[in-house]
Amino acid sequence: MEEKVYGVRCKACGKESYPAHAICPGCGGDDFEQFEIAGEGKVLTYTDVYALPLDYVQRYLRLAIVEFDSGVRATGQLLDDDPKIGKRVKTIIGIVRQRGDLKVHGLQFVPV
Ligand SMILES: [Zn+2]
Structure with missing residues (x-):
């Protein structure tokens, strides 16, 4: 099964957001269409988060904000031991969280 992650694009001004907002941060509109988040971009910033809920398998989570070539920015898990x-x-979809049989898919970034 192929998982995909979607952002939203404001129908009024075209601003793209991920995760989705209820109200467009660009123009205040509330009419959106979905688009698939995929492709390549560059790391704007990253951080390691150690204070995780107990049901996380991993010891810490490395999160990054990536700016895609389209200009949209998204937060996801950065799978890179040498982040810069x-x-x-590039974007992949992977399991970011697991609780028993429940697997939560989300955005992950790996070096190109
Ligand atoms: Zn807008």
Whole structure:
């Protein structure tokens, strides 16, 4: 099964957001269409989060904000032992969280 992650695009001004907002941060509109988040971009910033809920399997989570070539920015898990600001990454969809049989898919970034 192929999982996909979608952002939303404001029908009024075209601003793209991920995760989706209820109200467009660009123009205040509330009419959106979905688009698939995929492709390549560059790391704007990243951080390691150690304070995780107990049901996380991993010890910490490395999160990054990536700016895609389309200009949209998205937050996801960065799978890179040598992260750098500005480094090129591509999007994959992986299991970001697991609780028993429940697997939560989300955005992950890997070096290009
Ligand atoms: Zn808008």
